[in-house]
Each structure stands twice: as structure tokens, then as C-alpha cells.
Amino acid sequence: MSEKILEVKNLHTSFFTDSGEVKAVNGVSFSLEAGKILGIVGESGSGKSVTAYSIMQILAGTGKVVEGEILYKGENILNYNKNQMRSFRGKVCSIIFQDPMTSLNPTFTIGSQLMEAILLHTDRNKEQARERAAEMLTLVGVNEPEKRLKQYPHELSGGMRQRVMIAMALACEPDILIADEPTTALDVTIQAQILELMQDLQKKLGMAIIMVTHDLGVIAGMCDEVIVMYGGRVCERGTADAIFYHSAHEYTKGLLRSIPSASNMKEKLVPIEGTPINLLNMPKGCAFCSRCDNAMKICLEQKPDEMWVGEDHLASCWMNVKKEMQEKAGVTNE
Amino acid sequence: MSDTKNLVEVRDLKMHFPVKTGWNKTIPLKAVDGVSFDIKPGETLGLVGESGCGKTTVGRTLLRLYTPTSGEFRYNGELVTEKNMPSLRKEMQMVFQDPYSSLNPRMTVEDIIGEPLDVHKLYSSRDERREKILKLMETVGLNAEHATRYAHEFSGGQRQRIGIARALAVDPKFIVCDEPVSALDVSIQAQVVNMFEELQEKLGVAYLFIAHDLLVVHHISDRIAVMYLGKIVEIADADELNENPIHPYTTSLLSAVPIPDPNIARSRKRITLEGEIPSPLHTPSGCAFRTRCPYATEKCAQECPTLQDRGNGHQVACFNR
Ligand SMILES: Nc1ncnc2c1ncn2[C@@H]1O[C@H](COP(=O)(O)OP(=O)(O)O)[C@@H](O)[C@H]1O
Ligand SMILES: Nc1ncnc2c1ncn2[C@@H]1O[C@H](COP(=O)(O)OP(=O)(O)O)[C@@H](O)[C@H]1O
Ligand SMILES: [Mg+2]
Ligand SMILES: [Mg+2]
Numbered sequence: 001m002s003e004k005i006l007e008v009k010n011l012h013t014s015f016f017t018d019s020g021e022v023k024a025v026n027g028v029s030f031s032l033e034a035g036k037i038l039g040i041v042g043e044s045g046s047g048k049s050v051t052a053y054s055i056m057q058i059l060a061g062t063g064k065v066v067e068g069e070i071l072y073k074g075e076n077i078l079n080y081n082k083n084q085m086r087s088f089r090g091k092v093c094s095i096i097f098q099d100p101m102t103s104l105n106p107t108f109t110i111g112s113q114l115m116e117a118i119l120l121h122t123d124r125n126k127e128q129a130r131e132r133a134a135e136m137l138t139l140v141g142v143n144e145p146e147k148r149l150k151q152y153p154h155e156l157s158g159g160m161r162q163r164v165m166i167a168m169a170l171a172c173e174p175d176i177l178i179a180d181e182p183t184t185a186l187d188v189t190i191q192a193q194i195l196e197l198m199q200d201l202q203k204k205l206g207m208a209i210i211m212v213t214h215d216l217g218v219i220a221g222m223c224d225e226v227i228v229m230y231g232g233r234v235c236e237r238g239t240a241d242a243i244f245y246h247s248a249h250e251y252t253k254g255l256l257r258s259i260p261s262a263s264n265m266k267e268k269l270v271p272i273e274g275t276p277i278n279l280l281n282m283p284k285g286c287a288f289c290s291r292c293d294n295a296m297k298i299c300l301e302q303k304p305d306e307m308w309v310g311e312d313h314l315a316s317c318w319m320n321v322k323k324e325m326q327e328k329a330g331v332t333n334e
Numbered sequence: 335m336s337d338t339k340n341l342v343e344v345r346d347l348k349m350h351f352p353v354k355t356g357w358n359k360t361i362p363l364k365a366v367d368g369v370s371f372d373i374k375p376g377e378t379l380g381l382v383g384e385s386g387c388g389k390t391t392v393g394r395t396l397l398r399l400y401t402p403t404s405g406e407f408r409y410n411g412e413l414v415t416e417k418n419m420p421s422l423r424k425e426m427q428m429v430f431q432d433p434y435s436s437l438n439p440r441m442t443v444e445d446i447i448g449e450p451l452d453v454h455k456l457y458s459s460r461d462e463r464r465e466k467i468l469k470l471m472e473t474v475g476l477n478a479e480h481a482t483r484y485a486h487e488f489s490g491g492q493r494q495r496i497g498i499a500r501a502l503a504v505d506p507k508f509i510v511c512d513e514p515v516s517a518l519d520v521s522i523q524a525q526v527v528n529m530f531e532e533l534q535e536k537l538g539v540a541y542l543f544i545a546h547d548l549l550v551v552h553h554i555s556d557r558i559a560v561m562y563l564g565k566i567v568e569i570a571d572a573d574e575l576n577e578n579p580i581h582p583y584t585t586s587l588l589s590a591v592p593i594p595d596p597n598i599a600r601s602r603k604r605i606t607l608e609g610e611i612p613s614p615l616h617t618p619s620g621c622a623f624r625t626r627c628p629y630a631t632e633k634c635a636q637e638c639p640t641l642q643d644r645g646n647g648h649q650v651a652c653f654n655r
Contacts, residue, residue: 187546192589217594244595254521265553269553275491
């Protein structure tokens, strides 16, 4: 096993709003290994972005990590002071967003923004920083880098801006890159280019990536490990193969049934009935139970604990406990 | 093939928008530049292609939300014109991507669905109106108790159902669906896709189904048309197009679709397209795709290939494949 570079332990993040405490992230745990790609998947509102923002500590004003630990190489970054955190965000961990304009300032040229990031976080001089900026643009596949350095963000296409944002995030060679739906607004052909670029850069530079997306196709294409989230909680986590071929949570199974694929083109899709949960009104038991076809009495009453369901595969679903008990008792499901 | 059997026949449809490029100077933006296709009653034609290629404009031009620059549209054999469009309006409806902005949030569900009934005077008493509305709500899987609620109280999937109930109110035979599931979460998307399929089985309505998710389009469509910069480059039966794509653009588009299966994803060869779609204001001469095409030759710069039938209605516009 390789080195665990980031460990999130029992993370709870809430927003304190006028209508009450919104428990956006509710006991999330996972670890990220150096040089690996970890995917966080789930539908909108499941807490993916808030998990990412908690790591970067860029939560909106009313948001707060209320419990848990975030360990970088064993150190709890939640105890960092402002300076330590600034340096963490610059040198250790970078984030890119769905909308590149979140990170790019429309009033400055690409070059000055890239150089500023480089000057701030490395000990290069101005001349070296400029060289590095051009080098980074070449690395992310932006043609005519010298010309681009002098251009403003609005002069570039959506795909190009996304590349520039990646260049910016990687300029200081972080150990960890968090990508929050980086290709969701792009066409599939441009998405394919950007995802390929990210995989290439990962191999070249060796950083670890946390890929946040709602798209199971994107996850299948690039992730080593996967976390499936629902209602601010982790349903299951494990290797991509474990999640896709041996799903051990009713929500994951439901998701995989509901998307069109080569095998169900001639059949009706099997949707997950009902509507997503309201975080202000969380059920006592499993977050998914109101939409689960197999929900049992215990699912309504008690939150399922995470349990091992295979090598490198954890899931929080009472069905697994039931299965285990049946197997012990020698009952089969025929 | 007998022409009379088609519900929708589109021939060489063009929609050019005048765009100001300077003081006193306009040039045409060729959003749709000569598309032809047919749709049979009860059939679904999927329309795919990168954003900006003209899909929405095709749909809006068919419904005369725009006056086409040139070309023909026959509905049930009848040439659609400015004059007879009002009487055909009842036959053709449109469903939009964004259930949030296409419905008035201050109207109740009852009033939203009732509006087209009012416009076309499709009832003789208040009771009949109400009965029709409740029937429509049931058809799209909405709870009757929700009739008096406001649109803003509903989730995305439910709003999409309201939009569809409204489109169905006039009993149309042809619906242009413009990205109707794109804004929805996958679990909800499947509910709405199933509803479209069930409505078609029950009511025999034909769809022009526009979407950028090729897996969803494959699932719902009988045939699929692929657009690039205002032109259709390939049309075929849905399975045929997915299994045997011929046009280099279709091939690369399909190979870029993320497949939710790690083994397939790992073993698959991606045909990455270089560059991005050119500006529709300055389309390349000849075949518009040639600037990104690995097979482009001299001829492609001089002449624009037209759709040719390669057998079984599989039509392709390419010289070299
Ligand atoms: N600034 C905020 N104030 C209140 N609630 C918030 C805020 N940001 C996020 N939330 C809530 O947290 C939940 C999780 O959001 P998010 O992590 O953005 O979901 P996603 O999985 O789509 O990225 C959502 O239900 C959202 O309503
Ligand atoms: N009303 C309009 N006026 C001028 N240009 C338009 C108008 N509507 C669309 N366009 C342009 O026409 C092209 C095709 O747009 P659209 O049909 O919306 O594409 P798609 O739906 O495939 O994304 C785009 O370049 C778009 O900017
Ligand atoms: Mg998010
Ligand atoms: Mg469109």
C-alpha cells in the first residue's frame, strides 16, 4: 500500500441558516493515497462540493466544520492558522471549479495571473516566473502560449479557459488537485480532451486527484477509488471495480440501474422513485430509506454503520447485515 | 419509401441570423444551413451535436418561432407556412430544457396546464376544464392534490412533468423536446425518460428529441441525426449509428462519451478531436468539419459533401469514409 497523503475522518460540516442547521456533510471519512485518483460521486445536493470546500477551508460564511479531522501527512489541518492554511492552499492542495471564471480574474491577463500565483508560492524571480507560466500553458495544451499570456480570459473559449485554470492550479506543483465538476459545462469532445489532459498530467507530475462529479461515466473512466455520497453521508467506498461490479449499497445499485448503458438499451430504465431528501429534515435512519425499494424497519429507525463488504470495500447499508446473517444461518436467497 | 407516410418532412431548411459585425455591416450567422430529415408518426428522431451546432434553432424554426431563411417543412404532407401555422399550432408543441425558467412561478399548476386549453377553447364547462387538467396530471404522473400549488414549489423532475402536461393539453402529434432531461439528476432523469417513452406508446406522438447526452438519446430514439455547424453529417437507425458510425465526426463524438463501466472505459480507444468547433460566423469552405478531420483531403476544402444513402437509410455526408 502506498502512502496516505490525506485522511478525512468523520467530517461534519453544517451551514447555520435562518431556517436552521443544514447538515450538508454528515460523518464523511475517506483517505487519499499519493498519486491516485479518487472520485466523489452523488447527485446534486449530496455534499460533494461542501466536502471539497471543507478540505480547502473555503466554505461560505455560514458554513463550519463542526466535527472531525482532516489529516495531511498526519497533521490535522483544521488546527492550522491563517498563514499555514494559505501555504497549504498554494503549495499542497489546489482546486479547480466547473466555471473557470471563479478562479480567473476578468480584468487581468492570463500571464499576469499565472505569474502572480507562481511568484507568491515559489522562490522564482519575475523572468523565471514568466518562463514557467509559458511552460505551464504548453503543458496543458494551450497553443501559442506567448500570445495567450497577453490575452484576457474572455478572449478564450470555454475549453481553453478550463486548461488555463488547470495550469494555474498546477503552477506550484501541488501534491493534491481537487477538481469540482471540471467538465460538467463542456461538450463531450472537449470534456474528453480535458479528462485526458488531467490523466496525463497526473502521470507526469504524480499528484493525487480528488475528482468530484455527478457523472458515473467520468468516474469509471479515470478513478482508482470511488466514494458514493447521498444526503451528506458516504453510502459506500472502494475501488472502482468494487463500486461498479459489486455495488453494496441500494443507492449505488439504483443509480447504476437508472442510467442508460449498452446492456439496457432495449429495456425500460429502472428509475429511483421519489425525490431527493431535504437536509433540514433528515430521517432518523438511513438517508436513502424513503426511496429504497428494499427498506426494512430497521432502515427507518437506525443509521447503518459502515462495514467491510470486501477487500478495500466499505458500505453503510442494512441489506449487507441482513445478507450476512442469512449466510450465517445457512439461508440462501433462491 | 412512400412520402405520404411521413408526419414531418424537412427539406434543405436554412436559418441564417443577421449579425452586426460593425457599424452598418451585418453578416449571416448560418445557424442551420440546409438540413433535411423525415419523422414518421409515433417515431423519435434524436438530434445530437456539440453546443452551438444549431439543434435548438432547428426545433424553433420548425415551430415558426423563427421565420426560416429558406427551405421546406411539410407536416402531414401539407406545406407549413406563416398562414397555416396558427391552425397547426395545436398539432406541434415544444418542451424546454429548463423547467425553472419556462414555467411562470406565480401560476398554479392548474393554470399552467389550463392555459393552452383556454387559448384553443378545448372545453365547454369549468368542470370539463378541471377534469381535463386532472387527467393530464395523471398522465404525466403528478398527484391531483398538487393542482393548486405554484410551480416554484416543485422539484426539477416534477416541473418537467408540468411542462409536458402543458404541451400535451392540446393533444399534439409532434413534440420538439429540447434537452428536456439535461438539467435533471440521473435518478430523476430515468423517471422522465420513461415517461416520454410511455406517452409515445400510449398517445402515438412523434418526437424530435434534442439532447447532448448520447446514451439518453440512444435509449429513447428510433433514429439519430448528428449535426455539425448547421448541417446534418449522418443519420441512421439508433443502434446502427452507435454500432457502425461512418462519419469521422460521429465516430469521435461517440468515442468521447463517458461509459459508466470501468472495464469498457479502460479498454476503449478514444479518438480525440483536435481543437474546437469553429465560429459559425466563419465556417470553413467545403466540408465544415475538415479543419478537425483526420481524413480531410483537398476536395473537402472545395466541395461540401451531401448526405448519401449507404444502405438501409444510413445516410452520411463524407467523401472519404
Ligand atoms: N452556503 C450555503 N448555505 C446553506 N446551505 C448550503 C450552502 N452551500 C451548500 N449548502 C447545502 O449543502 C448541501 C450540499 O451541497 P453541495 O456540497 O454543494 O452539493 P453537491 O453534492 O451538489 O456538490 C446542499 O443541500 C446545499 O443546500
Ligand atoms: N436568435 C439568435 N440570433 C443570433 N444567433 C443565434 C440566435 N439563436 C442562436 N444563434 C446562434 O446560432 C448557433 C446555433 O445555436 P443553437 O441552435 O442554440 O445551438 P445548439 O442548440 O445546438 O446549442 C449558435 O452559434 C448561436 O449563437
Ligand atoms: Mg457541487
Ligand atoms: Mg440548444
